[in-house]
Amino acid sequence: QKEVEQDPGPLSVPEGAIVSLNCTYSNSAFQYFMWYRQYSRKGPELLMYTYSSGNKEDGRFTAQVDKSSKYISLFIRDSQPSDSATYLCADGGATNKLIFGTGTLLAVQP
């Protein structure tokens, strides 16, 4: 079992839709949770970063963490074609390793 599991997609939605991206993790030692966005032919860039269970909002993006069920989600409201990218969840703990999911490819159709 991989430490971080993520549905690879692809996920195709119309412009303006609400997008839900999900990850599960198995390591209870994970203490912080991140979402990275990776455009084609580019390196990943940090989108959201949270330590705790609950919701964290940043503009059209909301990250949700449920430590009891080891489930993390990213919601994108009013999705735009510019949101088309691969979204990677990443979890870290006491070690220096940041463990990434395989990524979900999102396409927002205009």
Next chain:
Amino acid sequence: DSGVTQTPKHLITATGQRVTLRCSPRSGDLSVYWYQQSLDQGLQFLIQYYNGEERAKGNILERFSAQQFPDLHSELNLSSLELGDSALYFCASSTHSGDTGELFFGEGSRLTVL
């Protein structure tokens, strides 16, 4: 632009060969991380250096090695290359040594082994 520079951007070589990938971290960042990204395995952590010293090791093959130099740039050496080593290799940097915080990624070096 993340401020992390990787060279070369593309590299094509043959099985059995050796290559060196280079990374310059963001100004002021002491930690350098190497990741391998392939279609089936996703982004896999290879190794981390902090201020010249190895800090953490992931799924790095014995044929691979890395180092971080006094000027903080890092090199990843891949030897006895196999077809399965074809992948995108990313370097990332951060200011932290332990709790990683935000990693800033370069644009990657695409290695193709024929």
